[in-house]
Amino acid sequence: MSKVKEVQRAQHHVPDLLKATHATTAANANEYLPNADAEKAPKPSWARQSIPNFPQLSEFEVVRHFTKLSQLNHSIDGGMYPLGSCTMKYNPRINEEVAAMPRFSHMHPYLPQQNVQGTLEVMYLLQQALMDITGMKGCSLHPAAGAQGELAGVKMIRKYHDEKGQTQKKVILVPDSAHGTNPATAALSGFSVKTLNSNADGIITLDEIKDKMDETVAGLMITVPNTLGIFEKEIKEIAGFLHAHDALLYCDGANLNAMVGQVHILNMGVDVMHINLHKTFSTPHGGGGPGSGPVVVSDRLLPYMPNPQVIKKQDGTYALADVEKSIGKYRGFYGNFGMFIRALCYIYAFGRNKLSDISETAVLNANYIKHHLRDFYDLPYTSRTLHEAVFSDKLQQKQNKVKTMDIAKRLMDFGYHPPTVYFPLVVDGALMIEPTESESKAELDRFIATMQQIAQEAKEDPDKVKTAPHRTGIKRLDETLAARKPVLTWNPDEV
Ligand SMILES: Cc1ncc(COP(=O)(O)O)c(C=O)c1O
Structure with missing residues (x-):
């Protein structure tokens, strides 16, 4: 072992070194290492007999390795992250500081309720805030992500019909522009899925619902605004029609950032909606998670909420309470508590009257990009859009067979x-751009200029785009192989 590594090993025993008054330099450390002979003594059978082949690296080498790896990764702190439908906004540092306070972060979920009143209060206040923002009647913070919120929501719809003995209600309607989790959730909850076709303006019409409606329809899952960024303007009429047939309305709230502070969700006729705290309410995601997907419900689904709820008792204290006909628990304990603190800080930082600043700026930013790129990229839907702009590669394909994936890679x-690519499925070669409200005009201008340059290159020097990326540590991956057979460990013998 090199002298440097010996010294570094010795430094693990710094407390011993400190006790030794005459130890003034790390070079003396050997004297304080544990007795080397003890390491040679026979070990009990359950103990590891030999040290595994760990790489013999200094701390500094390890730090450099992980720092380099972290720099290969793109992050919202490193640059714009216009991933459509993902709302990759800035994660304010103050929220991290509050979440890291030991009185929150050191709480154990088994502590008695009287000892965690502050923690319960945070959860209660967040439930109240989410109900206030949406106008809905109940809130469960339980689900760990949007998709799990969907599962809880659709299970509540199932329970609603079961309680009424409506066993014939076996179908959930899902638009063709929906996120894949919507039909997957419906199927996982025991429903079959009937697809609704968007019209030429990119929305679902009441006529389309009427066409697909029969006594088997249990509900509709619809994203508002939808994944084209378009507000479903017939939503109220659709809700009324569904309710007249005792079918319920699930609103996928992944795009709430486009209308937070603007729209009363209950008045739209919604019965249940999940809210991605890691999108609209700025908690970290995209590798920095975990997510959080609270659900808010109308009166119809109140009796079936996931357990437990946080309630405020008459004496002003907080407690966990169960709903009798609950669909049950959806994860261990109470949800991703650290995310609740971050989201609550974010909501309180704006305050009720200023929340609409978020959506207004997000919509403005997306439309600014759309306006400046519409002469360079095909815009398949020309309806008014909110928080995101969906282009396609039609022009670039026609000119020189440059595809969406090439444009995405060149952006790197x-x-x-890159923006979200090839989604929603109703657009061939989709490029779905969502800048969020976080980006400055200067950054939007840089992004626009870059996209315009790529469009120019696709026309004049297509190979440059087709062979991109040129400046990243890793070029084009076999993404299927990378997903199916990820290489997650480093073996020094294989170097
Ligand atoms: C429209 C839509 N619905 C649902 C989800 C699922 O949310 P989560 O990733 O939090 O599970 C997403 C995620 O991007 C989405 O965009």
Whole structure:
């Protein structure tokens, strides 16, 4: 072992060193290492007999390795992350500080309720805030992500019909522009899925619902605004029609950022909606998670909420309470508590009257990009859009067979995370751009100029785009192989 590594090992025993008054330099450390002979003594059978082949690296080498790895990754702190439908907004540092306070972060979920009143209060206040923002009648913070919120929501719809003995209600309607989790959730909850077709303006019409409606329809899952960024303007009429047939309305709230502070969700006729705290309410995601997908419900679904709820008792204290006909628990304990603190800080930082600043700026930013790129990229739907702009590669394909994936990869050369690609499925070669409200005009202008340059290159120097990225540590991956057979460990023998 090199002298440097010996010294570094010795430094693990710094407390011993400190006790030794004459130990003034790390070079003396050997004297304080544990007795080397003890390491040679026979070990009990359950103990490891030999040290595994760990790489023999200094701390400094390890730090450099992980720092380099972290720099290969794109992050919202490193550059714009216009991933459509994902709302990759800035994660304010103050929220991290509050969440890290030991009185929150050191709480154990088994502590008696009287000892965690502050923690319960945070949860109660967040439930109240989410109900206030949406106008809904109940809130469960339980689900760990949007998709799990969907599962809880659709299970509540199932329970609603079961309680009424409506066993014939076996179908959930899902638009063709929906996120894949919607039909997957419906199927996982025991429903079959009937697809609704968007019209030429990119929305679902009441006529389309009427066409697909029969006594088997249990509900509709619809994203508002939808994944094209378009507000479903017939939503109220659709809700009324569904309710007249005792079918319920699930609103996928992944795009709430487009209308937070603007729209009363209950008045839209919604019975249940999940809210991605890691999108609208700025908690970290995209590798920095975990997520959090609270659900808010109308009166119809109040009796079936996931357990437990946080309630405020008459004496002003907080407690966990169960709903009698609950669909049950959806995860261990009470949800991703650290995310609740962050989201609550974010909501309180704006305050009720200023929340609409978020959606107004997000919509403005997306439309600014749309306006400046519409002469460079095909815009398949020309309806008014909110928080995101969905282009396609039609022009670039026609000119020189440059595809969406090529454009996405070329963007990486300029330090941008690519937009969402090939989704929603109703757009061939979709490029779905969502800047969020976090980006400055200067950053939007840089992004626009880059996208315009790529469109120019696709026309004049298509190979440059087709062979991108040129400046990243890793070029084009076999993404299927990478997903199916990820290489997650490093073996020094294989270097
Ligand atoms: C429209 C829509 N619905 C549902 C989800 C699922 O949310 P989560 O990733 O939090 O599970 C997403 C995620 O991006 C989405 O965009």
